[in-house]
Amino acid sequence: MDCLQQPSGSFQQPTGDQLPPLEWIDSHAHLQGKPYAQDLIEVLAHSRATGVHTMLLPGTDLADSQTAVDLALRHPGQGLVVSVGVHPHDAKSLTPDGLSQLRELVLQHRSHPVVAIGEIGLDYHYDFSPRDVQRDVFRAQLELAQELDLPVIVHDREATADCLSVIAEVAAKRPLREIPGVFHCYSGSVETAVILLKMGFYLGFDGPITFKNARKALEVIASCPHDRLVLETDSPYLTPVPHRGHRNTPEYIPLIGAKVAEIWGCDLAEVAVQTTANARKLFGLS
Template sequence: MFVDSHCHLDMLALDELGMDLPEVLAAAKKRQIEHMLCVCVSLAEFPAMLAKVKPFAEVSVSCGEHPLHQSDSVDAELLATLAAQQDVVAVGETGLDYFYNPDTKLSQQDGFVKHISVARQLAKPLIIHTRDARADTLALMKAHNAEQASGVLHCFTENYEMAKAALDLGFYISISGIMTFRNATELRDVVRKLPLDRLLIETDAPYLAPVPHRGKTNQPAYVTDVAAAMAELKGVSIAEVARHTTNNFYQLFKGAAHKNAAA
């Protein structure tokens, strides 16, 4: 069985898929995906996201403010209140993105630090987005003791040195369909080097559909294709990738494990 460790079910263009949400989840189940983590990008949109997926036992949620979605200042008190809910298994996604918004570096850093603080306070793991901000991401993680919360660097596209630094802090690395893209040579080299017991797989749906679905709206069912690509790269069976990445997911996101057990 597989887990999609990062998707945005509330953002799916269901008309493009020709399915409603229960059908999307059924399609995932047919491909042996047993659980999905629906990741929040906006505190303002969190209540609506939670309401949409709450009926489904196979879906867990996070709570946070994406660095490209945040206002000038993240409301730390609101974040702590929302993220404290029992349904929330992680804090984020948060982090730094200097590729798209280099002019908001300071506000992004402030928001990231607040997320780290809330995650530590609630003892819930962090979901970290990082792009073109390797040094600052690691520096803030270290300076503010992110290792006390643990977490994952999601949709990883950085170099091996950054991955190793994150592993040394007790974090996991999550790999998306980008690994299957023709120009992702460096990322594939990184994946070959990383140990299976520290890897997760994800779709980041509706974005970044893996080959052979490139150009289509992504969906959780396609996480199996990410697993197959990882298995080929690492020279192991897809069953071994499934076993490791699923175990890793429940080890990190313990609230999801409890929800899945109760389903």
């Protein structure tokens, strides 16, 4: 989508009586976690009132994925969709039997509410699971996503070279789907972004782009094709300015969108329309 050449920077949504809020999608929010156990209904209501009508809950292990599925099924009509998967932190917990259960979970709930495999990937910052185990589990889940023809949500922290080589290994056996998935909370270089975009991946951006010290991500956003960027909060983590230090929620998505509008030099409404369309296409949402 072309941008109007008028810098916006404004965080304001249209709030006039006749104007409905802009529509947004939070493509990554861990709402099935404990921080929302007491007030999830309010969080969902506030998010929807802000225009965030669809929220994707990523699983981090088998039990968490099942919890996310149950939550989405318990709250129909709330715009909750789910990705199931085992995070690199928990890679050591995935047994062959667990992988079969993950497959079963998708087959039972495909399309509604399961729309992706994730979050999966490699995290060499914390190394909570041995690196060779992380690679094996990442590879197995990439293959599962290929088998089931679903996009993946990739978590890559300080492991880009190995992420790319595991993906290349899997792709050598069977070509990746046209939209292989998204690199969530993208924090890599412009050069790596070019490689990922060429492979068909989308890039996800979160609250840290609103932080004062953000630099690299802003360059990536400036050069990212507008039809390949999605917004995510990673709730309850990575709360954007000016709420930093508090629990994150999907209702802050417009704050992240406003930063993207500022970088792209376009209207907030265009970022809402474009990123919503992007998330819909990426996850096959209607």
